[in-house]
Amino acid sequence: MSMCEHRGRGDDVTNGPALEGTYDVDGVVDAYLRHRHDPGSPNHVMEEPTIDRWLDDLTGLRVLDLGCGDGTFAPVCLARGAVSYVGVDASTGMIERARTGADQRASFVRAPIETLPVEPASVDLVVSRLALHYVADLDAVLAECRRRLGPDGRLVITVVHPVVSSALEVPSGPRTHQAVSAYFDEGPKHRSWFGTSVTWFHRTIETWLRALDTAGFSLVELAECAPDPDRFTDETELDRRRAVPVVLGLSARVRP
Template sequence: MTTRGGAFYDAPGRAGLYLGHRHGGVDSPNVVMEEPAFLDELGALPGLRVLDLGCGDAAVGRTLLDGGCASYLGLDGSAEMVAAAAERLAGTAGRVERADIEDFSAPDGSFDLVISRMALHYVADLGAALSACARALAPGGRVLFTVAHPVITSHDARPEGRRTSWLVDDYFRPGPRERDWLGAAVTWHHRTIEEQVAALTGAGFALTALRECAPRPERFHGNQAELARRRRVPLFLLLAGRLPDAATPPPPPSPAPPAFRRMTRPPARRPPEA
Protein backbone atom coordinates (compact mmCIF):
# COMPACT_ATOMS: atom_id res chain seq x y z
CA MET A 1 0.00 0.00 0.00
CA THR A 2 1.31 3.45 -0.96
CA THR A 3 0.92 6.29 1.55
CA ARG A 4 1.35 9.95 0.76
CA GLY A 5 2.10 13.09 2.73
CA GLY A 6 2.26 13.47 6.47
CA ALA A 7 0.38 10.25 7.19
CA PHE A 8 3.37 8.29 5.91
CA TYR A 9 5.34 9.29 9.01
CA ASP A 10 2.61 8.17 11.44
CA ALA A 11 3.23 4.46 10.88
CA PRO A 12 4.69 2.84 14.02
CA GLY A 13 8.36 3.64 14.42
CA ARG A 14 8.70 5.53 11.13
CA ALA A 15 9.02 9.05 12.55
CA GLY A 16 11.89 7.93 14.77
CA LEU A 17 13.54 6.16 11.84
CA TYR A 18 13.28 9.29 9.72
CA LEU A 19 14.57 11.64 12.40
CA GLY A 20 17.54 9.36 13.02
CA HIS A 21 18.31 9.53 9.30
CA ARG A 22 17.66 13.28 9.11
CA HIS A 23 20.04 14.17 11.96
CA GLY A 24 22.60 11.45 11.23
CA GLY A 25 25.70 13.61 10.91
CA VAL A 26 28.07 12.71 8.06
CA ASP A 27 25.81 9.81 7.11
CA SER A 28 22.87 12.17 6.50
CA PRO A 29 22.84 13.88 3.08
CA ASN A 30 20.61 16.56 4.60
CA VAL A 31 23.40 17.54 6.98
CA VAL A 32 26.21 17.59 4.45
CA MET A 33 24.32 18.92 1.39
CA GLU A 34 20.83 20.34 1.87
CA GLU A 35 21.19 22.10 5.23
CA PRO A 36 24.25 24.27 4.45
CA ALA A 37 22.74 25.47 1.15
CA PHE A 38 19.48 26.28 2.91
CA LEU A 39 21.22 28.23 5.68
CA ASP A 40 23.21 30.18 3.10
CA GLU A 41 19.99 31.46 1.52
CA LEU A 42 18.11 32.38 4.71
CA GLY A 43 19.43 35.93 4.86
CA ALA A 44 18.70 38.34 7.71
CA LEU A 45 16.16 36.99 10.21
CA PRO A 46 15.47 39.69 12.85
CA GLY A 47 11.84 40.73 12.89
CA LEU A 48 10.60 38.22 10.33
CA ARG A 49 7.33 36.33 10.67
CA VAL A 50 8.13 32.81 9.42
CA LEU A 51 5.89 30.00 8.22
CA ASP A 52 7.41 26.51 7.83
CA LEU A 53 5.45 24.10 5.60
CA GLY A 54 6.08 20.44 6.40
CA CYS A 55 8.14 21.40 9.43
CA GLY A 56 8.93 17.88 10.66
CA ASP A 57 10.39 18.14 14.15
CA ALA A 58 10.89 21.92 13.68
CA ALA A 59 14.64 21.67 14.20
CA VAL A 60 15.13 24.70 11.97
CA GLY A 61 12.58 26.60 14.08
CA ARG A 62 15.04 26.84 16.93
CA THR A 63 17.68 28.20 14.52
CA LEU A 64 15.29 30.84 13.23
CA LEU A 65 14.13 31.89 16.68
CA ASP A 66 17.70 32.08 17.93
CA GLY A 67 18.45 34.25 14.88
CA GLY A 68 15.86 36.80 15.98
CA CYS A 69 12.77 36.08 13.89
CA ALA A 70 9.66 37.67 15.35
CA SER A 71 7.52 34.52 15.11
CA TYR A 72 7.69 30.96 13.85
CA LEU A 73 4.74 28.75 12.91
CA GLY A 74 5.37 25.18 11.77
CA LEU A 75 2.74 23.13 9.94
CA ASP A 76 2.89 19.37 9.39
CA GLY A 77 0.37 16.72 8.43
CA SER A 78 1.92 14.06 10.66
CA ALA A 79 0.74 13.75 14.27
CA GLU A 80 4.09 12.20 15.20
CA MET A 81 6.04 15.09 13.71
CA VAL A 82 3.79 17.69 15.33
CA ALA A 83 4.42 16.07 18.71
CA ALA A 84 8.19 16.09 18.11
CA ALA A 85 8.04 19.74 16.97
CA ALA A 86 6.04 20.81 20.02
CA GLU A 87 8.66 19.22 22.26
CA ARG A 88 11.50 20.93 20.42
CA LEU A 89 9.81 24.34 20.50
CA ALA A 90 8.89 24.13 24.20
CA GLY A 91 9.94 27.30 26.01
CA THR A 92 10.17 29.38 22.84
CA ALA A 93 7.84 31.76 21.05
CA GLY A 94 7.47 29.21 18.25
CA ARG A 95 4.39 27.08 17.77
CA VAL A 96 3.26 24.17 15.62
CA GLU A 97 -0.08 23.07 14.17
CA ARG A 98 -1.20 19.92 12.40
CA ALA A 99 -2.27 20.67 8.81
CA ASP A 100 -1.59 19.34 5.34
CA ILE A 101 0.28 21.68 3.00
CA GLU A 102 -2.50 21.39 0.40
CA ASP A 103 -5.05 22.72 2.91
CA PHE A 104 -3.17 25.59 4.53
CA SER A 105 -4.45 29.14 4.26
CA ALA A 106 -3.63 32.31 6.11
CA PRO A 107 -4.81 35.93 6.02
CA ASP A 108 -3.14 37.94 3.28
CA GLY A 109 0.22 39.38 4.31
CA SER A 110 0.52 37.29 7.50
CA PHE A 111 4.17 36.31 6.97
CA ASP A 112 7.45 37.68 5.66
CA LEU A 113 9.17 34.36 4.89
CA VAL A 114 7.76 30.96 3.96
CA ILE A 115 10.14 28.01 4.09
CA SER A 116 9.71 24.35 3.28
CA ARG A 117 12.38 21.69 3.55
CA MET A 118 11.97 18.41 1.70
CA ALA A 119 8.17 18.47 1.75
CA LEU A 120 6.82 19.95 -1.49
CA HIS A 121 7.60 16.85 -3.55
CA TYR A 122 4.73 15.22 -1.61
CA VAL A 123 2.34 17.86 -3.04
CA ALA A 124 0.60 17.14 -6.34
CA ASP A 125 -0.06 20.77 -7.33
CA LEU A 126 3.07 22.81 -6.67
CA GLY A 127 1.67 25.89 -8.40
CA ALA A 128 -1.35 26.01 -6.08
CA ALA A 129 0.86 25.62 -3.00
CA LEU A 130 3.17 28.44 -4.12
CA SER A 131 0.21 30.68 -4.96
CA ALA A 132 -1.08 30.12 -1.41
CA CYS A 133 2.37 31.13 -0.15
CA ALA A 134 2.26 34.30 -2.24
CA ARG A 135 -1.12 35.27 -0.77
CA ALA A 136 0.12 34.65 2.78
CA LEU A 137 3.21 36.84 2.31
CA ALA A 138 3.54 40.59 2.73
CA PRO A 139 4.82 42.62 -0.24
CA GLY A 140 8.49 41.86 -0.75
CA GLY A 141 8.07 38.56 1.09
CA ARG A 142 10.21 35.53 0.26
CA VAL A 143 9.77 31.82 -0.24
CA LEU A 144 12.64 29.35 0.19
CA PHE A 145 12.24 25.61 -0.30
CA THR A 146 14.15 22.41 -0.95
CA VAL A 147 12.83 19.26 -2.62
CA ALA A 148 14.20 15.96 -3.82
CA HIS A 149 16.19 16.65 -6.97
CA PRO A 150 14.39 15.56 -10.18
CA VAL A 151 17.29 13.23 -10.93
CA ILE A 152 16.17 11.37 -7.79
CA THR A 153 12.42 11.58 -8.33
CA SER A 154 12.89 10.19 -11.84
CA HIS A 155 15.02 7.31 -10.51
CA ASP A 156 13.72 4.43 -8.49
CA ALA A 157 15.88 1.55 -7.43
CA ARG A 158 15.64 -0.70 -4.42
CA PRO A 159 19.24 -1.68 -3.85
CA GLU A 160 20.50 -3.61 -0.91
CA GLY A 161 23.03 -1.44 0.88
CA ARG A 162 24.34 1.81 -0.51
CA ARG A 163 23.60 2.81 -4.09
CA THR A 164 26.41 2.52 -6.60
CA SER A 165 24.49 3.69 -9.67
CA TRP A 166 21.51 5.88 -10.58
CA LEU A 167 19.38 5.26 -13.66
CA VAL A 168 17.29 8.24 -14.76
CA ASP A 169 14.19 7.35 -16.75
CA ASP A 170 11.09 9.18 -18.01
CA TYR A 171 12.66 12.46 -16.90
CA PHE A 172 10.25 14.62 -18.93
CA ARG A 173 7.11 12.81 -17.73
CA PRO A 174 5.81 14.75 -14.72
CA GLY A 175 3.54 13.26 -12.10
CA PRO A 176 3.39 10.87 -9.16
CA ARG A 177 6.07 8.24 -8.74
CA GLU A 178 5.92 5.44 -6.24
CA ARG A 179 9.18 5.08 -4.36
CA ASP A 180 10.70 2.93 -1.68
CA TRP A 181 11.53 5.20 1.26
CA LEU A 182 12.38 4.13 4.78
CA GLY A 183 11.32 0.59 3.98
CA ALA A 184 7.85 1.39 2.65
CA ALA A 185 6.14 2.67 -0.50
CA VAL A 186 5.51 6.40 -0.73
CA THR A 187 4.30 8.78 -3.46
CA TRP A 188 6.57 11.63 -4.53
CA HIS A 189 5.73 13.97 -7.40
CA HIS A 190 8.32 14.29 -10.12
CA ARG A 191 8.84 17.67 -11.80
CA THR A 192 11.73 18.88 -13.91
CA ILE A 193 13.76 21.88 -12.75
CA GLU A 194 12.16 23.90 -15.54
CA GLU A 195 8.65 23.04 -14.32
CA GLN A 196 9.47 23.99 -10.75
CA VAL A 197 10.90 27.35 -11.77
CA ALA A 198 7.79 27.96 -13.90
CA ALA A 199 5.56 27.18 -10.89
CA LEU A 200 7.53 29.66 -8.77
CA THR A 201 7.41 32.50 -11.28
CA GLY A 202 3.81 31.68 -12.21
CA ALA A 203 2.85 32.31 -8.57
CA GLY A 204 4.27 35.84 -8.84
CA PHE A 205 7.77 35.34 -7.42
CA ALA A 206 11.00 36.55 -9.00
CA LEU A 207 13.56 33.75 -8.90
CA THR A 208 16.40 34.73 -6.55
CA ALA A 209 18.26 31.43 -6.11
CA LEU A 210 18.56 28.03 -7.74
CA ARG A 211 21.00 25.60 -6.16
CA GLU A 212 21.69 21.89 -6.41
CA CYS A 213 23.20 21.67 -2.93
CA ALA A 214 26.65 20.31 -3.71
CA PRO A 215 28.28 18.50 -0.76
CA ARG A 216 30.30 20.66 1.63
CA PRO A 217 33.76 19.15 2.26
CA GLU A 218 34.07 20.75 5.71
CA ARG A 219 31.01 18.81 6.89
CA PHE A 220 32.56 15.41 6.17
CA HIS A 221 35.29 15.71 8.83
CA GLY A 222 37.90 14.07 6.61
CA ASN A 223 35.71 11.21 5.36
CA GLN A 224 36.93 11.42 1.76
CA ALA A 225 35.20 8.23 0.63
CA GLU A 226 31.79 9.54 1.67
CA LEU A 227 32.53 12.95 0.14
CA ALA A 228 33.41 11.29 -3.18
CA ARG A 229 30.18 9.27 -3.07
CA ARG A 230 28.05 12.35 -2.44
CA ARG A 231 29.68 14.16 -5.36
CA ARG A 232 28.36 11.60 -7.84
CA VAL A 233 24.74 12.71 -8.15
CA PRO A 234 22.57 15.65 -7.02
CA LEU A 235 20.09 14.76 -4.29
CA PHE A 236 18.46 18.11 -3.56
CA LEU A 237 17.12 21.14 -5.41
CA LEU A 238 16.79 24.53 -3.71
CA LEU A 239 14.67 27.36 -5.10
CA ALA A 240 14.02 30.80 -3.66
CA GLY A 241 11.87 33.68 -4.81
CA ARG A 242 10.73 37.13 -3.78
CA LEU A 243 7.47 39.00 -4.32
CA PRO A 244 7.52 42.54 -5.67
CA ASP A 245 7.71 45.32 -3.13
CA ALA A 246 4.46 47.27 -3.00
CA ALA A 247 6.42 50.52 -3.28
CA THR A 248 8.13 49.44 -6.47
CA PRO A 249 6.11 50.23 -9.60
CA PRO A 250 5.98 47.52 -12.23
CA PRO A 251 8.44 47.93 -15.09
CA PRO A 252 7.06 49.73 -18.15
CA PRO A 253 5.96 47.50 -20.99
CA SER A 254 8.54 46.80 -23.65
CA PRO A 255 8.15 48.97 -26.74
CA ALA A 256 6.42 47.27 -29.63
CA PRO A 257 8.80 46.03 -32.31
CA PRO A 258 8.78 48.01 -35.54
CA ALA A 259 6.33 46.85 -38.17
CA PHE A 260 7.75 44.25 -40.51
CA ARG A 261 8.20 45.41 -44.05
CA ARG A 262 9.05 43.09 -46.87
CA MET A 263 12.20 44.15 -48.67
CA THR A 264 11.63 44.42 -52.41
CA ARG A 265 13.99 45.23 -55.14
CA PRO A 266 13.39 48.49 -57.01
CA PRO A 267 12.14 47.96 -60.54
CA ALA A 268 14.86 47.65 -63.11
CA ARG A 269 15.49 50.86 -64.98
CA ARG A 270 15.21 50.54 -68.72
CA PRO A 271 17.81 52.32 -70.78
CA PRO A 272 16.49 55.37 -72.66
CA GLU A 273 15.48 54.66 -76.24
CA ALA A 274 17.64 56.07 -78.95
Protein backbone atom coordinates in the same frame (compact mmCIF):
# COMPACT_ATOMS: atom_id res chain seq x y z
CA MET B 1 -8.91 28.63 11.17
CA SER B 2 -6.59 31.60 11.50
CA MET B 3 -3.01 31.94 12.56
CA CYS B 4 -4.13 34.01 15.54
CA GLU B 5 -6.01 31.01 16.88
CA HIS B 6 -2.77 29.03 16.64
CA ARG B 7 -0.63 31.26 18.80
CA GLY B 8 0.92 29.15 21.55
CA ARG B 9 1.14 25.44 20.89
CA GLY B 10 -1.07 25.36 17.78
CA ASP B 11 -4.01 23.16 16.91
CA ASP B 12 -4.86 20.53 14.36
CA VAL B 13 -6.57 21.56 11.15
CA THR B 14 -8.79 18.91 9.67
CA ASN B 15 -10.55 20.84 6.92
CA GLY B 16 -9.14 21.02 3.39
CA PRO B 17 -7.45 18.02 1.75
CA ALA B 18 -7.34 14.72 3.63
CA LEU B 19 -4.98 14.85 6.59
CA GLU B 20 -2.55 12.17 5.57
CA GLY B 21 0.26 11.50 7.97
CA THR B 22 2.36 9.47 5.53
CA TYR B 23 5.01 9.24 8.20
CA ASP B 24 2.56 8.02 10.87
CA VAL B 25 3.16 4.36 10.24
CA ASP B 26 4.80 2.36 13.04
CA GLY B 27 8.45 3.33 13.41
CA VAL B 28 8.67 5.57 10.31
CA VAL B 29 9.01 8.86 12.17
CA ASP B 30 11.81 7.49 14.35
CA ALA B 31 13.58 5.78 11.44
CA TYR B 32 13.39 8.94 9.33
CA LEU B 33 14.57 11.19 12.16
CA ARG B 34 17.53 8.89 12.96
CA HIS B 35 18.61 9.21 9.34
CA ARG B 36 17.80 12.93 9.10
CA HIS B 37 19.87 13.84 12.17
CA ASP B 38 22.83 11.64 11.31
CA PRO B 39 25.82 13.95 10.70
CA GLY B 40 26.42 12.16 7.38
CA SER B 41 22.87 12.53 6.07
CA PRO B 42 22.30 14.48 2.84
CA ASN B 43 20.16 16.86 4.93
CA HIS B 44 23.25 17.78 6.93
CA VAL B 45 26.02 17.64 4.35
CA MET B 46 24.10 18.88 1.27
CA GLU B 47 20.81 20.61 2.05
CA GLU B 48 21.61 22.49 5.26
CA PRO B 49 24.67 24.38 3.93
CA THR B 50 22.48 25.99 1.26
CA ILE B 51 19.74 26.81 3.78
CA ASP B 52 22.37 28.28 6.13
CA ARG B 53 23.75 30.45 3.34
CA TRP B 54 20.35 31.72 2.20
CA LEU B 55 18.76 32.12 5.61
CA ASP B 56 21.60 33.22 7.87
CA ASP B 57 19.90 36.43 9.04
CA LEU B 58 16.17 36.34 9.79
CA THR B 59 16.04 39.48 11.91
CA GLY B 60 12.45 40.60 12.48
CA LEU B 61 10.92 38.00 10.15
CA ARG B 62 7.74 35.99 10.68
CA VAL B 63 8.40 32.49 9.37
CA LEU B 64 6.03 29.83 8.04
CA ASP B 65 7.62 26.37 7.61
CA LEU B 66 5.63 23.93 5.43
CA GLY B 67 6.32 20.27 6.19
CA CYS B 68 8.28 21.22 9.30
CA GLY B 69 8.85 17.65 10.52
CA ASP B 70 10.05 17.55 14.12
CA GLY B 71 10.46 21.33 14.18
CA THR B 72 14.21 21.19 14.22
CA PHE B 73 14.36 24.43 12.22
CA ALA B 74 12.27 26.46 14.70
CA PRO B 75 15.02 27.21 17.26
CA VAL B 76 17.43 27.93 14.41
CA CYS B 77 15.07 30.55 12.93
CA LEU B 78 14.48 32.16 16.33
CA ALA B 79 18.22 32.20 17.09
CA ARG B 80 18.75 33.98 13.74
CA GLY B 81 16.35 36.74 14.70
CA ALA B 82 12.92 35.55 13.54
CA VAL B 83 10.14 37.00 15.70
CA SER B 84 7.73 34.13 15.15
CA TYR B 85 7.66 30.69 13.59
CA VAL B 86 4.69 28.54 12.55
CA GLY B 87 5.44 24.96 11.57
CA VAL B 88 2.90 22.92 9.61
CA ASP B 89 3.04 19.16 9.21
CA ALA B 90 0.47 16.41 8.65
CA SER B 91 2.23 13.88 10.85
CA THR B 92 1.02 13.48 14.43
CA GLY B 93 4.35 11.97 15.45
CA MET B 94 6.33 14.85 13.96
CA ILE B 95 4.10 17.54 15.47
CA GLU B 96 4.23 15.91 18.93
CA ARG B 97 8.01 15.95 18.82
CA ALA B 98 8.04 19.52 17.50
CA ARG B 99 5.81 20.79 20.31
CA THR B 100 7.90 19.15 23.04
CA GLY B 101 9.86 21.87 24.79
CA ALA B 102 9.19 24.40 22.02
CA ASP B 103 9.83 28.13 22.50
CA GLN B 104 6.67 30.24 23.08
CA ARG B 105 7.35 32.14 19.86
CA ALA B 106 6.98 28.91 17.89
CA SER B 107 3.68 27.17 17.18
CA PHE B 108 3.02 23.93 15.37
CA VAL B 109 -0.09 23.02 13.43
CA ARG B 110 -0.94 19.49 12.40
CA ALA B 111 -2.43 20.14 9.01
CA PRO B 112 -1.93 19.42 5.33
CA ILE B 113 0.51 21.84 3.74
CA GLU B 114 -2.27 22.60 1.26
CA THR B 115 -4.33 24.41 3.94
CA LEU B 116 -1.60 26.98 4.68
CA PRO B 117 -3.24 27.72 8.03
CA VAL B 118 -2.16 31.36 8.47
CA GLU B 119 -3.79 34.66 7.50
CA PRO B 120 -3.08 36.36 4.13
CA ALA B 121 -0.04 38.67 4.15
CA SER B 122 0.87 37.54 7.67
CA VAL B 123 4.39 36.15 7.14
CA ASP B 124 7.67 37.41 5.66
CA LEU B 125 9.31 34.11 4.82
CA VAL B 126 7.79 30.82 3.68
CA VAL B 127 10.29 28.00 3.92
CA SER B 128 9.73 24.38 3.00
CA ARG B 129 12.52 21.87 3.38
CA LEU B 130 12.20 18.60 1.48
CA ALA B 131 8.42 18.50 1.60
CA LEU B 132 6.88 20.05 -1.54
CA HIS B 133 7.61 16.98 -3.69
CA TYR B 134 4.85 15.35 -1.62
CA VAL B 135 2.32 17.89 -2.89
CA ALA B 136 0.15 17.03 -5.91
CA ASP B 137 -1.13 20.53 -6.74
CA LEU B 138 2.03 22.61 -6.62
CA ASP B 139 0.52 25.59 -8.46
CA ALA B 140 -2.27 25.92 -5.88
CA VAL B 141 0.16 25.72 -2.95
CA LEU B 142 2.56 28.28 -4.43
CA ALA B 143 -0.31 30.65 -5.20
CA GLU B 144 -1.41 30.37 -1.56
CA CYS B 145 2.20 30.91 -0.38
CA ARG B 146 2.20 34.13 -2.40
CA ARG B 147 -1.02 35.24 -0.66
CA ARG B 148 0.43 34.58 2.81
CA LEU B 149 3.46 36.79 2.08
CA GLY B 150 3.72 40.57 2.13
CA PRO B 151 5.21 42.59 -0.77
CA ASP B 152 8.81 41.92 0.39
CA GLY B 153 8.15 38.27 1.05
CA ARG B 154 10.60 35.46 0.40
CA LEU B 155 10.08 31.83 -0.48
CA VAL B 156 12.85 29.30 0.09
CA ILE B 157 12.27 25.66 -0.75
CA THR B 158 14.27 22.50 -1.07
CA VAL B 159 12.95 19.35 -2.75
CA VAL B 160 14.28 16.00 -3.82
CA HIS B 161 16.38 16.73 -6.91
CA PRO B 162 14.57 15.82 -10.16
CA VAL B 163 17.44 13.50 -11.13
CA VAL B 164 16.47 11.37 -8.13
CA SER B 165 12.70 11.93 -8.12
CA SER B 166 12.49 10.83 -11.78
CA ALA B 167 14.27 7.55 -11.33
CA LEU B 168 12.38 4.31 -11.36
CA GLU B 169 15.41 2.54 -9.89
CA VAL B 170 15.79 3.13 -6.15
CA PRO B 171 19.16 2.02 -4.70
CA SER B 172 18.99 -0.29 -1.70
CA GLY B 173 22.32 0.78 -0.17
CA PRO B 174 24.41 3.95 -0.18
CA ARG B 175 23.91 5.73 -3.51
CA THR B 176 27.06 5.70 -5.68
CA HIS B 177 25.37 6.48 -9.00
CA GLN B 178 21.91 7.18 -10.35
CA ALA B 179 20.41 5.75 -13.50
CA VAL B 180 18.10 8.50 -14.78
CA SER B 181 14.98 7.20 -16.44
CA ALA B 182 11.59 8.60 -17.40
CA TYR B 183 12.93 12.09 -16.67
CA PHE B 184 10.24 13.87 -18.67
CA ASP B 185 7.41 11.75 -17.28
CA GLU B 186 6.25 14.05 -14.53
CA GLY B 187 3.78 13.10 -11.84
CA PRO B 188 3.45 10.65 -8.97
CA LYS B 189 6.21 8.10 -8.38
CA HIS B 190 5.87 5.56 -5.61
CA ARG B 191 8.86 4.80 -3.41
CA SER B 192 9.70 2.71 -0.43
CA TRP B 193 10.73 5.01 2.41
CA PHE B 194 11.95 3.94 5.85
CA GLY B 195 9.62 0.95 6.01
CA THR B 196 6.60 2.51 4.33
CA SER B 197 5.77 3.63 0.84
CA VAL B 198 5.36 7.26 -0.17
CA THR B 199 4.36 9.15 -3.29
CA TRP B 200 6.69 11.81 -4.59
CA PHE B 201 5.55 14.13 -7.36
CA HIS B 202 8.37 14.31 -9.84
CA ARG B 203 8.81 17.59 -11.73
CA THR B 204 11.60 18.73 -14.01
CA ILE B 205 13.69 21.74 -13.01
CA GLU B 206 11.91 23.64 -15.77
CA THR B 207 8.53 22.89 -14.17
CA TRP B 208 9.68 24.00 -10.71
CA LEU B 209 10.89 27.32 -12.17
CA ARG B 210 7.76 27.84 -14.26
CA ALA B 211 5.56 27.15 -11.22
CA LEU B 212 7.41 29.82 -9.21
CA ASP B 213 7.00 32.31 -12.03
CA THR B 214 3.29 31.52 -12.51
CA ALA B 215 2.65 32.03 -8.80
CA GLY B 216 4.21 35.51 -8.89
CA PHE B 217 7.74 34.84 -7.63
CA SER B 218 11.08 35.91 -9.11
CA LEU B 219 13.91 33.43 -8.77
CA VAL B 220 16.83 34.78 -6.74
CA GLU B 221 19.02 31.68 -6.83
CA LEU B 222 18.88 28.01 -7.74
CA ALA B 223 21.17 25.59 -5.91
CA GLU B 224 21.90 21.96 -6.63
CA CYS B 225 23.25 21.56 -3.11
CA ALA B 226 26.69 20.11 -3.76
CA PRO B 227 28.14 18.50 -0.64
CA ASP B 228 30.02 20.86 1.66
CA PRO B 229 33.60 19.50 2.03
CA ASP B 230 33.85 21.06 5.51
CA ARG B 231 31.17 18.66 6.74
CA PHE B 232 33.16 15.52 5.86
CA THR B 233 35.94 13.75 7.68
CA ASP B 234 36.14 10.99 5.09
CA GLU B 235 37.28 11.75 1.52
CA THR B 236 35.69 8.57 0.13
CA GLU B 237 32.32 9.59 1.49
CA LEU B 238 32.76 13.10 0.07
CA ASP B 239 33.52 11.56 -3.35
CA ARG B 240 30.42 9.37 -3.08
CA ARG B 241 28.26 12.37 -2.23
CA ARG B 242 29.71 14.30 -5.17
CA ALA B 243 28.37 11.64 -7.56
CA VAL B 244 24.63 12.38 -7.52
CA PRO B 245 22.65 15.59 -6.88
CA VAL B 246 19.92 14.73 -4.36
CA VAL B 247 18.56 18.14 -3.33
CA LEU B 248 17.34 21.06 -5.42
CA GLY B 249 17.08 24.43 -3.68
CA LEU B 250 15.13 27.45 -4.91
CA SER B 251 15.25 30.88 -3.36
CA ALA B 252 12.67 33.37 -4.63
CA ARG B 253 11.08 36.72 -3.87
CA VAL B 254 7.58 38.04 -4.35
CA ARG B 255 7.52 39.79 -7.71
CA PRO B 256 6.50 43.42 -7.27
